[in-house]
Amino acid sequence: MSGTSVGASVPPANGLTRIFRPLADRDFRLLFSGETISLLGDQFHFVALAWLVLQMTGSGLAVGTVLMVAGIPRAIFILVGGAFADRASPRTVMLASNGLRAAFVGVLAVLVLSGSAELWQLYVLAAIFGIVDAFFWPALSTIVPMLVAEARLPAAMRLLGIDFSRLSDDVGHA
Secondary structure (H helix, E strand, C coil): CCCCCCCCCCCCCCHHHHHCHHHHCHHHHHHHHHHHHHHHHHHHHHHHHHHHHHHHHCCHHHHHHHHHHHHHHHHHHHHHHHHHHHHCCHHHHHHHHHHHHHHHHHHHHHHHHHCCCCHHHHHHHHHHHHHHHHHHHHHHHHHHHHHCCHHHHHHHHHHHHCCHHHHHHHHHCC
16 A cells, blocks of 8 residues: 555754745745845845945945934834734734835935935934834744744745854754
8 A cells, every 4th residue: 555654753844844844824925025125125225225325325325324314213213113012913013114115225216316316315214113123023033933834934034034144053953
């Protein structure tokens, strides 16, 4: 007879398969795929913003200050974002944050395409992007335990954090 007997044991999962187990959960899989696309968009935004500033000013200092203006409000407001994500629906906070960031990137695109973008506008939009971003990340951390079982939580967080340095630890400790 072909097939597997009922008493056959399933081989233990190695670290590489264990890290991907949260993707078996539909809700986490949807979150992971959507946020992977969103993260790529955010990274393209920062590269395009830096390139735009460099094209407008020719100054590395201006590039650094625009990126700093996005980073400092994120660092300052992330605690506020965390408190807010604990009290509100993390899903709503994430959707609002993604929507607002997309809107501000859209405003930036209109300014650039119309030829009316000025450096001060880039500073303002970068600061707003950073503030809105500060609400997103704590909400993401808050929603993950709601979507996956506790045993899969470390792997889920690593997948969303894309922490490949820790992935090698998982593989090594199968």
